[in-house]
Amino acid sequence: MTTIQVPAWLPTEPELEVTEASSAILTDVRAAATAVSDVAEWARANGAPADFSGDAAEAADHAVTRFATDTDAVSAALERGALAIDRFLTQMRQRRAEREELMERRQSLNGHRESLLSRIETATEDQVPGLQAEAAQLRSRFDAYHKDLRTWRDRVDDNERAAVRALGAVDQLAEGLAAAKDSSRADTDALAAELRRLGTDTDAVNSWWNGLSQAERNALMISDADLVGNTNGIPTGDRHEANTSAVQRDIEYLLGLQASGQELSASEQRWLENARSIELAVANAQSIQFADLGVNAFVMAYQPHAFGGDGIAAVAYGDPDTADHTAVYVPGIMQDGTQIDENGNQALNLYEETINQMAAEDPPRAGSVSTIAWIGYDSPNFNPESKMPWDLIDSGGDVGHTVTEAHAQAGGIALSQFVDGINSTHTGGDQPHLTVIGHSYGSTTSSYAAAAGMDADSLVLIGSPGASEGVHHVSDLNMPAGQVFVGAADNDPVSWLGGKDGVFPGTWDDSLGLGADPAQNDFGAINFAVDNGQEFHGPGLVTTGFMENHTSYFDDPDPARGHTNEAVVNMANIVSGNTDAVVDTGGRTQEAHDYLYDWVGGEVEHHVVQPVIDTYNDVHDGVVETYEGVRDEVVETYEGVRDGVDDAVDGAKNAWDDLWPDRWP
Amino acid sequence: MGTVFAMRTTLTILWLAALLVGASACSTGSDEVSPQDREKQVVGAVTEAVPLVEQALDATQVTIGGGWSSCPSGVGHVYSGGGTISAPAGNRDAQLSAVRTALTDAGFEEGTLVEGHVSVSRDEVGMDFTPSAARGPGAWAVSFKGPCKRYGGDDEQYVQDQNLEGERTLLP
Numbered sequence: 103m104t105t106i107q108v109p110a111w112l113p114t115e116p117e118l119e120v121t122e123a124s125s126a127i128l129t130d131v132r133a134a135a136t137a138v139s140d141v142a143e144w145a146r147a148n149g150a151p152a153d154f155s156g157d158a159a160e161a162a163d164h165a166v167t168r169f170a171t172d173t174d175a176v177s178a179a180l181e182r183g184a185l186a187i188d189r190f191l192t193q194m195r196q197r198r199a200e201r202e203e204l205m206e207r208r209q210s211l212n213g214h215r216e217s218l219l220s221r222i223e224t225a226t227e228d229q230v231p232g233l234q235a236e237a238a239q240l241r242s243r244f245d246a247y248h249k250d251l252r253t254w255r256d257r258v259d260d261n262e263r264a265a266v267r268a269l270g271a272v273d274q275l276a277e278g279l280a281a282a283k284d285s286s287r288a289d290t291d292a293l294a295a296e297l298r299r300l301g302t303d304t305d306a307v308n309s310w311w312n313g314l315s316q317a318e319r320n321a322l323m324i325s326d327a328d329l330v331g332n333t334n335g336i337p338t339g340d341r342h343e344a345n346t347s348a349v350q351r352d353i354e355y356l357l358g359l360q361a362s363g364q365e366l367s368a369s370e371q372r373w374l375e376n377a378r379s380i381e382l383a384v385a386n387a388q389s390i391q392f393a394d395l396g397v398n399a400f401v402m403a404y405q406p407h408a409f410g411g412d413g414i415a416a417v418a419y420g421d422p423d424t425a426d427h428t429a430v431y432v433p434g435i436m437q438d439g440t441q442i443d444e445n446g447n448q449a450l451n452l453y454e455e456t457i458n459q460m461a462a463e464d465p466p467r468a469g470s471v472s473t474i475a476w477i478g479y480d481s482p483n484f485n486p487e488s489k490m491p492w493d494l495i496d497s498g499g500d501v502g503h504t505v506t507e508a509h510a511q512a513g514g515i516a517l518s519q520f521v522d523g524i525n526s527t528h529t530g531g532d533q534p535h536l537t538v539i540g541h542s543y544g545s546t547t548s549s550y551a552a553a554a555g556m557d558a559d560s561l562v563l564i565g566s567p568g569a570s571e572g573v574h575h576v577s578d579l580n581m582p583a584g585q586v587f588v589g590a591a592d593n594d595p596v597s598w599l600g601g602k603d604g605v606f607p608g609t610w611d612d613s614l615g616l617g618a619d620p621a622q623n624d625f626g627a628i629n630f631a632v633d634n635g636q637e638f639h640g641p642g643l644v645t646t647g648f649m650e651n652h653t654s655y656f657d658d659p660d661p662a663r664g665h666t667n668e669a670v671v672n673m674a675n676i677v678s679g680n681t682d683a684v685v686d687t688g689g690r691t692q693e694a695h696d697y698l699y700d701w702v703g704g705e706v707e708h709h710v711v712q713p714v715i716d717t718y719n720d721v722h723d724g725v726v727e728t729y730e731g732v733r734d735e736v737v738e739t740y741e742g743v744r745d746g747v748d749d750a751v752d753g754a755k756n757a758w759d760d761l762w763p764d765r766w767p
Numbered sequence: 768m769g770t771v772f773a774m775r776t777t778l779t780i781l782w783l784a785a786l787l788v789g790a791s792a793c794s795t796g797s798d799e800v801s802p803q804d805r806e807k808q809v810v811g812a813v814t815e816a817v818p819l820v821e822q823a824l825d826a827t828q829v830t831i832g833g834g835w836s837s838c839p840s841g842v843g844h845v846y847s848g849g850g851t852i853s854a855p856a857g858n859r860d861a862q863l864s865a866v867r868t869a870l871t872d873a874g875f876e877e878g879t880l881v882e883g884h885v886s887v888s889r890d891e892v893g894m895d896f897t898p899s900a901a902r903g904p905g906a907w908a909v910s911f912k913g914p915c916k917r918y919g920g921d922d923e924q925y926v927q928d929q930n931l932e933g934e935r936t937l938l939p
Contacts, residue, residue, distance in 0.1 A: 658908075
C-alpha cells in the first residue's frame, strides 16, 4: 500500500492578552509617577539644602527632607516601573505583529495541505511519486512553522518574565531608594534644560529626542510631562503619552479635591473643564458615532493654565507623523481649551469626509489622513454664560485685550511653529501634504502665519472676518500659487467684517480692521462653494447668523435647518490634494461691509420705520371706519388730518431714505 | 492709532454680538421646552427612523449613540449624535431610493440637498444618512441633530451634567 504523509492541520494560536488598550496601564503609572515627581520636586525645594546642618535646621527641615528622599525613591521606582511597562508594551506590539505573520503563514500552509489532500484522493498511481515529494516539501515547511511558533512563544514568555522582574526590582522602599541614587538614572534636570535650550528649532528638537535612550525619554516624560507634551518637534506619540499622563494627573487631583469636600475655586473649575474637554476629545474618536472610523486620537498640546485659564489644547485624529495628508484646523472667536471636544468633532467630520472623497475618486485613492484641532493661541474669548455685570466686564476685557495686533501675530507665530513641528516629526524623510484651515478669527491668525512664511502647502480661510493687516492680495500670503482657498457664506455675519476700509469709512476708522475680505473676487484666492445659510433678523443675528451660519461649515447636511455640507466636501478635497475637484465660484463682487450695511439698514427699516407705517395704517383704517358714520363736514376734517399724516409719513420716509441709502454710508 | 481704533470698531461689533448672547438669555435662543423633552423629541425621531433604514438596507448591524454637547459656537447646548449602519453592499442609487422611500412613507419630511445623501427632518430634528467608505464596505454613516438652544438654572445644570456623562447608546 502506498502512503503519502501529509502534515497535520495547523490550529490557530490564541491572541495575546496584551492589546493596544493595555497601554492605559502605562498612562496610569505615568500619571502617578508624574504626580509623585511633582511632590518630590516640591519637597526637595522646601527641605534642607544638602550642605545645611545643625540642630535648628534638623528640627525645621528634617521631616520634609526625609519626605523628599522617600518621595524621590517612589518617583524613581515608578520611573523604572513605567519604563519596564513601556518596554513590555513595545515588545508585545512586536509580538502581535509577528503573530499576525505567523497566522497568515498558517492559513497559507493549511490551504496547501487541503489542496494536496484533494489531489491525493483522485490521484492515479503514476502521480504518487510527485505527490510524495510535494508532501515532503510541505512537511518541511510545517516543521519550520512549528519551530518559529515555539520561538515566538518563548519570546513572549521571556518578555513577560523580564517585565515582572523589572517591576519586582523596585517594589520595596529600599529598592526605590537605591534606584533614586543609581548613577545611571537619567538626569532629568539637565535633559529638560537642554530641551528648553533647543526651543523652537523643531528639527533640532526631533533629532535630539530621537537620540535619547528609551530610559531618558521615559524619565523626562514623567518629570516634565508638560514640557515634553507641548514641545514642537517631539514625535506625536510621545507628546500624546506625556499629555495624557498630565491630563489624568490633573483630573485625579481636582476630583480628589472635590471628593474631600473642598469647593473648587473658579480657576480650578476652569482647569478641570480644560482637562475634561480634552479627555472627551480623545474619547470621541472611540464614541459610538465615530468608532467605526477606527482612527486613533493624539493629544498634541495641553496647557490648561495658559492665557489666564482659557487654556491651550490640540488633538489629532490620525497620526500626523505617518499621515499622507494632514490638516490643521484653527478655530476662532469664542473658542478656548474648554471647547477642544466640540472642535475635535469638527476635525473628525473633516477626517471622515476626506477619506470618503478620496474613496469616491475614479479610481479610488488610498492614503492616510490626520486632522488636527488646534487651539494654541489666545482666541477672542467671551463667557456666554455671563449674567453678572462684572462677569460681562471681565469677558469683554478678555475680548478687548486679546484681539490686538500683537496677540494675533503671536497666534500666527505659535501656529507656524506648530506646523514646523509636524513637518519635523513626519517619518519617511519627507514632509506631509499639509493644509491649514483657519475658521473665523482663526483665519486671521492663519493669515498672519502664512504672510510670515508658514511652511504649509495649502491654506483655507473660512468664515473670515479679515485676512490680517497688511494682506491686501492673495500674493501677500506667501503660499504656493493657487493654494489659497476661501469659503464665505453670504449670511455669515462674521464674514461681513473684512474690508480694505474700516466699517466707518471717512472717519477715524478709515483704516484696516482685521484686514481685507479674502472672499472678494479681486483678492485673488480660489473661492469654493459653501452653504449660504438662512437669512435672519433681530436676535437671529446670534441664533441663526452666528450659532448656525457661522459655525456649520464642518457639519453634515442638516435638513432641519436647511444646511448642505458643500463646505466640508470642498475642504476635504483640498486636504487630500484633489484641488481639481474644487470649483472656483469667483468670489464676492460686493464689498463685505455692504452685506453688513444692508442687514443693518434692513433691520432699522424692519424694526423702526415699518412699525411707524404700520401704526399709521392702523390709525388710517380706524378713521375710515369712523368716517362712514359721520357728516360731510367731518369728512373734510378727516381728509385734512389724513393728508397731514400722509405728508408726515412721506417726510419721514424721505428723511430715512436720505439717511440710509442703498449702500450706507 | 488709526489701526487700533479700527480694531476697536470691528471688535465692538463682534463683541456686541457676543454680548447679546450673554445679556439676553431670554430672547436669544432659549429653549421653550425643557431639555428632557427636547431629548425625548430627538431620541424619539431617531429611534423611529433608524430601524426603518435598517430594514430598507437589510442591515446586519446598527450602532447609534447620542448625547448633549456644547454647540460649535460655544453658545448653547444641542442633543446630537450618530453612528453606523452596516449593510450588504448593493446598488448605491437603489439603496438611497429605498431609504428615502422608507422614511418619507413614515412621515419624515424629505430634505435632501446633497447628492449621495438622504436627509430628513421631523419638527426640529435633522437626520442624515450616507454611505461612508471611511467606515468600511457597506457602512452607512448616520448623523442627527436637534436645535442649538440655551438653558438656564436646573435645565442648564442638567445639560452640563449630561455632557460630562458622555453619549449613551440609543440603538441597538
